[in-house]
């Protein structure tokens with residue numbers, strides 16, 4: 001959908017923001033037991049994923065925006081268009097967001113690191129010269 005070199009490619013595919021080759025996470029999205037496990041460095045170009053201690057605290061704001069936006073949007077659809085009660089709409093959206101926790105967590109971190117780390121098309125070549 002998005003091409004390598006675009007930030008959205010790295011975010012939607014959970015790829016390293018520097019080389020767009022290495023994965024951010026060692027497991028698939030719906031591995032519920034290890035949903036929060038992230039590599040320390042890019043397996044391809046060695047870009048550190050934790051740039052400073054507590055780096056991902058800021059990703060909580062992104063996660064908050066993603067989850068509250070999802071709840072609000074879904075609530076509006078269920079309450080005003082499907083005509084469910086307030087309680088029903090709220091409970092359905094809370095359940096959906098709880099099931100999406102791995103997706104929200106990973107997407108928030110991918111967005112956060114992409115704010116600070118930018119794509120470098122030559123990154124892999126530099127690493128190969130060093131090897």
Ligand SMILES: [Zn+2]
Pocket residue numbers: 016017018019020021022042043044045046047
């Ligand atoms: Zn990389």
